[in-house]
Amino acid sequence: MHDNRAHPFRDSHQDREAATHTPDTAQTRAPSYALAFADEDFMCREELRPVRLQLELLKPEMLMDEAGINSTIVLFGGARIPEPANKDKARTQTLADLTKYYEEARRFAQMMTAKSLASGGADDVIVTGGGPGVMEAGNRGAADAGGKSIGLNIVLPHEQAPNEYVTPELCFNFHYFAIRKMHFLMRASAVCVFPGGFGTMDEMFEALTLIQTGRMARVPFLLFGRSFWEKIINWEALAEAGTISQDDLDLFRFVETAEEAVAALDNWEGKGEKRGVIPGR
Secondary structure, three states, X not given: OOXXXXXXXXXXXXXXXXXXXXXXXXXXXXXXXXXXXXXXXXXXXXXXXXXXXXXXXXXXXXXXXXXXXXXXXXXXOOOXXXXXXXXXXXXXXXXXXXXXXXXXXXXXXXXXXXXXXXXXXXXXXXEEOOOXXXXXXXXHHHHHOOOOOEEEEEOOOOOOOOOOOOOHHHEEEEOOHHHHHHHHHHOEEEEEEOOOOHHHHHHHHHHHHHHHOOOEOOOOEEEEOHHHHHXXXXXXXXXXXXXXXXXHHHHOEEEOOHHHHHHXXXXXXXXXXXXXXXXXX
């Protein structure tokens, strides 16, 4: 029984344990007899999706609150970009050339984590998708500085594991992409996007859309690698076509190095006024 309970009722842990020692009968073996919250098959039923969505929202939120995480620096970037030492193993020459951004992500995360630790370590904590490539670099940089970092992993069809640099107690696993992306932005004090593929662009455009439409506060938004992003996306063509406004191009800035990024964050107009997602009430 937990001493910090605010009610006099029997603890659910106790009943879950007691249920494992129930006499073995046809009735106790029936699936209907299992405690609902301890019944994995029941929890995975189609009708329980709203409950699972709520659980994926609550669990990371509660654990990050308990860990004292006030705000985060979000790092999005490609899983396929190797560290410079492994550039000869890159699948393409372009990926080999992009290895410099692994190092910039690592250095940027190290610098931001050092700044965070100097002010108590509760603000501007690095959060990544917890995987390889740029994500690994971000968590690695935080570890280099002696700080904690968050990893928001997701179950994929192929085998994968979080990178070894994520702080274990801040390493989360998701079933729902939507809830995972919400957790990326709920505490965001800045968003930093490195070269990447579909996943990176999905995350980038969702965050930009939330800011553009006023559903999220206008936090600093940095794109590392102007030449990469301008080759992949014709930003000016979107504005010229009228599908976005010219002012929308001011929602983000291009940077090349960790030092440029830190300076951009320090000098961003309005930084610190608001952060994260504005609740839709």
